[in-house]
Amino acid sequence: MHPLDNPIWHALRTGNEQLAIGDELARVLPRDIGAFAGLAEDALPAWRRLHELSPAGAPTVLFAAEPLALPADWQLLLHKELLQLVYDQPTAPLVADERLVALQESDVPAMLALTALTNPGPFLPRTLAFGGYYGIFEEGQLVAMAGQRLNPAPYVEISAVCTHPAHLGRGYAGLLVRHQLGRLLAAGHMPFLHVYEDNTAAYKLYQKLGFQLRKRLHVYVLAKQAS
Numbered sequence: 001m002h003p004l005d006n007p008i009w010h011a012l013r014t015g016n017e018q019l020a021i022g023d024e025l026a027r028v029l030p031r032d033i034g035a036f037a038g039l040a041e042d043a044l045p046a047w048r049r050l051h052e053l054s055p056a057g058a059p060t061v062l063f064a065a066e067p068l069a070l071p072a073d074w075q076l077l078l079h080k081e082l083l084q085l086v087y088d089q090p091t092a093p094l095v096a097d098e099r100l101v102a103l104q105e106s107d108v109p110a111m112l113a114l115t116a117l118t119n120p121g122p123f124l125p126r127t128l129a130f131g132g133y134y135g136i137f138e139e140g141q142l143v144a145m146a147g148q149r150l151n152p153a154p155y156v157e158i159s160a161v162c163t164h165p166a167h168l169g170r171g172y173a174g175l176l177v178r179h180q181l182g183r184l185l186a187a188g189h190m191p192f193l194h195v196y197e198d199n200t201a202a203y204k205l206y207q208k209l210g211f212q213l214r215k216r217l218h219v220y221v222l223a224k225q226a227s
Helices: 007-013 044-053 105-118 172-186 200-209
Strands: 026-028 037-039 060-064 074-086 100-102 134-138 141-148 155-163 190-195 212-224
Touching (some): 007 037, 007 060, 037 044, 074 200, 100 172, 105 134, 105 141, 105 155, 155 172, 172 200, 190 200
Antiparallel strands (some): 026 037, 134 141, 141 155
């Protein structure tokens, strides 16, 4: 199986292994970093282990190449198709712009506020632990950012690309993504990202920047039921 067919699982076994909780059946992230979970395979032993690892009353997010056979002790909250795009060009321009600032732990409240406003995907108090987050400030306010998330080696996902609604149209998202591309390729990584097809503005931007559709994945948001 290609690592990007089951990207969360492979990330939690390779590049994000230091953050993972679990074993060779199922793995999850600490809940203040992310709700992502990975299954070694769509089989009952893996589902049972994931049930043990997942907290009650909180969503669990899985990506899958094919529809999953959910056991009865899981409640389906969301099932939607997700586009997986890869950047398979050998080079990207290195972007040097003094407006790009490496984000630190002290910036987390501003990052949480921006992602709550723009909803680029789940962002929690310790999501910054994935690393590689950069932002743009205007008059002391964080108005745009992008970072790195899943790392199913050698691939690294560009994530949390967002711009404050009052600052759209200034090219910040493209600038931040190009910056991430240059950094990842210079480090020997292969960039990829995920986007919903109905997020047409983002999808068009990523295509313009050179990303190609690799696969349509299934995203599931689940809640575990009592055993």
